Amino acid sequence: MTSADETPVRVGVFGLLGSGNLGNDGSLEAVLGYLRAEHPEAVVDALCGGPEVVTARYGIPATRLHWYRGEYRTALRAGAIAAKGLGKLVDAFRTAAWVRRHDVVIVPGMGVLEATLPLRPWGFPYSLFLLCATGRLFGTRVALVSVGADAIGNRPTRALVRWSARLATYRSYRDALSRDAMRAMGVNTARDEVYPDLAFALPTPRAGGPSGPPGPVCVGVMDFHGGNDDRARAEEIHRRYLDGTTRFVRTLVEEGRAVRLLTGDECDAPVVAAILDAVDSPLVTAAEAASLADLMKETAAADTVVATRYHNLICALKVGTPTLALSYAAKSDALMAEMGLAAYCHPAREVDADRLLERFRALEKHSAELRRTLAERNLAAARQLEHQFTALTTALFPAADHAHALREAP
Structure with missing residues (x-):
């Protein structure tokens, strides 16, 4: 609980959320579940790709990630190219203003440090760099939680991804390959851990299994x-x-x-x-x-x-x-x-x-x-993610972790 003279911790979630990718939204759902269970006093909002969807589905305020609404459409005409370029400048100020209002920003899962699908450096890699750079500038703790990464060949994209990771307060990866990739790109991963994908923290529906009628x-x-x-x-x-x-x-x-x-x-x-x-x-x-x-x-x-x-x-x-x-x-x-x-x-x-x-x-x-x-493997994954959330509280919510330790002390 937050006492009357304390200001609730302000938590932002960041990413291409609410944009139609079910995996991204599942990662957000897992992090919101953690926050509501362990830090119910936190005030949460989002800077994301689909703010209307995120607000309607998860009940948190949300702001559009990009000022220019045609960000992910190919710009062919001079007007569109100019608008996209202006959007990059505007987004730098918008992102900085949003980050400054928060104590903590969490990037929930997703392949934010990889380029396994077609990706331009001035798209999401630029947005992530703005987040991590302004987080460092304003003292806002930025956490990349169970994210995916890979070795990136394109030099501008690789540079943006590498600096984003370096500037983050907390990093964890969804597999060892991701951590190895970031190490190979020049990021010190000595304190970074590997945990299962955040989707493994979501509730599991009852399985049908072979005992019922044949399934598809x-x-x-x-x-x-x-x-x-x-x-x-x-x-x-x-x-x-x-x-x-x-x-x-x-x-x-x-x-x-x-x-x-x-x-x-x-x-x-x-x-x-x-x-x-x-x-x-x-x-x-x-x-x-x-x-x-x-x-x-x-x-x-x-x-x-x-x-x-x-x-x-x-x-x-x-x-x-x-x-x-x-x-x-x-x-x-x-x-x-x-x-x-x-x-x-x-x-x-x-x-x-x-x-x-x-x-x-x-x-x-x-x-x-x-x-x-x-x-057997699912039981192990659930246990690992419990450790992940404990580590996240220690890294991002030191006051809450201290209070919890005092309550647990004999």
Whole structure:
């Protein structure tokens, strides 16, 4: 509780939240759950991509991340280019003013230190740098919590990401590969820890499991065009991914299997539409998931899951459903290995339906064993995240941590 003469701690959450990516919003939900449980006195608001969505869904005030509303549209005309350039200057002042009003700012999960998907340095990397630099300037503690990172080739992006990490008060990563990548880019990670993705802290719906009626095969798809270094062959990669995934779905349907298509971002809808059009069968349906909780319910009701998006994988693994990853980045391989399913990965850049089916049949053959493994790994992940939140309180809320210690003392 906060006494009458004390000012409540002011906490900001920052990122591309409320913008249609379910994984990002799931990370926010996990952090808000931690704050409401451990620091109910905190006054929380957001600087984010979709403020209207964040306010409506999570009940906290929110401010738009970018002054220029066309930030993530390609600027072709002179007026749009000028407006985008002006927006960068305006955002520097807007971000500084927002940061200055807070005691703590948390960046909840997300791949904020990576470029595994197409990314321009003057987009989110610039925004993150503004946050961390102004946090250091005004003495606001900035925490990058269970974030993803990778080694970045583009020099301006790498520089912005490296300095953002260096300027943060607290850093933790969602896998060891991320920490290693930041170390390789010149960040001192000696005090940085690795914890599971924040989505593992969310409530888990009751699993259907093999004891009930046969469930569908959930296939999580993605509007995948490769990463930052694949721009020259982006369309070829996308065509191969879509063709291979469609062939896989068609084969399952020909065998009489029900298929449930999942997405993780609004931009994935055209891929779902293309598969539904190519495989014209009542056995293929599309889920309309609005949150990670919805995705977890879908994957809990499935016999098996084949998924591309990172948080589609997490949802399936968290509910204990045997899962095969269409892996587009090292983070997916690392996650699958951590959960005991390293053998069940297939490259998203080269989807071969025959090889994918072979891996899928092996997955189903070992289903019971894999469910036991996932149950054990999920218990371990939950314990690790409890430690993460304790460490976060110590780093960001020293007064609250001291008061807690006094209450616990004999």
